[in-house]
Amino acid sequence: MTIVTSPSGPAANARPFLHGTELAAIERVLATGQYGHGPETEEFEHDLATYLGVDDVVAVATGTAALHLALLAAGVGPGDEVVLPSLTFCASVQAIRAAGAEPRFTNVDPDTLCVTADHIEAALSPATRAVMPVLYGGRAVDLTTIATQLADRDIAIVEDAAHAFGSRHGERRVGATGVLTCFSFDAIKPLTCGDGGAIVPRTPEDARWLRRARLLGIGTPREQRTAAVSYEVHELGFRYHLSTLHAAIGRVQLAGFPAVAARRQQLWRTYAAALAGIPHTTLVDLDIENTVPFNCVIRVPSEVRDAVHAELHAAGIQAGVHYPPNHLQPAFAPWSRPLPATEAVASEILSLPFHPDLTDDDIGQITTTLAAALTGPSTPLASQWGGR
Numbered sequence: 487m488t489i490v491t492s493p494s495g496p497a498a499n500a501r502p503f504l505h506g507t508e509l510a511a512i513e514r515v516l517a518t519g520q521y522g523h524g525p526e527t528e529e530f531e532h533d534l535a536t537y538l539g540v541d542d543v544v545a546v547a548t549g550t551a552a553l554h555l556a557l558l559a560a561g562v563g564p565g566d567e568v569v570l571p572s573l574t575f576c577a578s579v580q581a582i583r584a585a586g587a588e589p590r591f592t593n594v595d596p597d598t599l600c601v602t603a604d605h606i607e608a609a610l611s612p613a614t615r616a617v618m619p620v621l622y623g624g625r626a627v628d629l630t631t632i633a634t635q636l637a638d639r640d641i642a643i644v645e646d647a648a649h650a651f652g653s654r655h656g657e658r659r660v661g662a663t664g665v666l667t668c669f670s671f672d673a674i675k676p677l678t679c680g681d682g683g684a685i686v687p688r689t690p691e692d693a694r695w696l697r698r699a700r701l702l703g704i705g706t707p708r709e710q711r712t713a714a715v716s717y718e719v720h721e722l723g724f725r726y727h728l729s730t731l732h733a734a735i736g737r738v739q740l741a742g743f744p745a746v747a748a749r750r751q752q753l754w755r756t757y758a759a760a761l762a763g764i765p766h767t768t769l770v771d772l773d774i775e776n777t778v779p780f781n782c783v784i785r786v787p788s789e790v791r792d793a794v795h796a797e798l799h800a801a802g803i804q805a806g807v808h809y810p811p812n813h814l815q816p817a818f819a820p821w822s823r824p825l826p827a828t829e830a831v832a833s834e835i836l837s838l839p840f841h842p843d844l845t846d847d848d849i850g851q852i853t854t855t856l857a858a859a860l861t862g863p864s865t866p867l868a869s870q871w872g873g874r
Contacts, residue, residue: 654776
């Protein structure tokens with residue numbers, strides 16, 4: 487593999503991973519003169535479906551667009567509620583609001599930062615039309631214990647699998663379990679198109695609707711429009727297509743994805759070993775045997791989390807916090823509800839730098855700096871631990 491580096495350095499929280507042939511793929515597509523939705527996009531969809539082991543995949547412009555369209559395909563609209571964890575990127579919530587629905591926030595398991603079937607079941611209401619498990623860090627979420635209840639109540643499952651491309655749910659890949667699954671292929675995801683997303687439809691009718699909706703509701707096939715004097719707009723639609731240029735990047739990325747997936751798992755295990763001896767630190771469990779990890783997240787005591795974050799940044803290590811709880815965001819205040827467990831874990835989490843450019847030495851430097859920030863006798867934090 488050839489890695490094309492960015493100037494941000496190995497201590498960046500995340501960064502794109504390129505194989506070195508993406509530019510040639512873009513040049514090839516540029517030469518065709520077809521830059522919007524086109525054959526390259528459809529080839530990418532075919533490649534994705536083959537990799538995932540599903541009948542069809544619909545590629546779109548972003549992961550947020552994928553969530554929005556999937557919710558609409560599930561019939562979600564004004565007056566409906568969608569249950570989701572508060573601990574997620576705000577795009578999950580914005581997609582619900584874009585569909586005209588309302589978020590119903592719930593807690594996560596502190597050990598995994600994923601929502602559980604019990605959390606979702608407890609949050610269901612008569613207005614619930616869909617649930618949106620967020621596959622935090624790439625870990626699959628198991629809702630089999632409530633699947634029959636959800637189906638009986640005509641409640642759709644729309645998986646926010648933005649982090650989880652390549653991960654597995656039992657014997658099947660995430661996306662192959664029969665629910666609407668949404669992926670993100672933005673710059674820092676394990677598979678990138680530069681920007682992009684995809685939806686795994688439940689049925690052929692889902693796929694047909696999604697393909698019309700991503701192209702402004704136009705029902706006339708692309709190959710027919712080029713030779714026609716008119717076209718038909720069938721319904722509400724959006725400019726959500728994935729361009730051929732982005733699809734070309736995605737096809738290169740997908741061809742090299744197995745090596746990237748293995749590298750990410752290796753790096754996560756290296757972190758796990760390095761963190762094992764550091765006091766006051768808990769690694770969020772990703773079920774690494776089944777997960778292509780998107781990030782590496784730890785929990786530290788809330789009373790020192792912000793100071794540790796500052797210490798790492800002062801050392802040039804770009805730790806992050808993923809994510810601030812959405813039920814506390816001003817934009818979502820009308821749907822806020824007490825979630826003390828979420829607020830507690832959100833005050834403890836830190837995302838350590840994680841991308842395939844990292845070396846074992848980088849991880850050693852990062853974890854040594856972390857240990858000093860938490861326990862070093864000369865640090866401002868030492869007194870909070872009684873010199874331990």
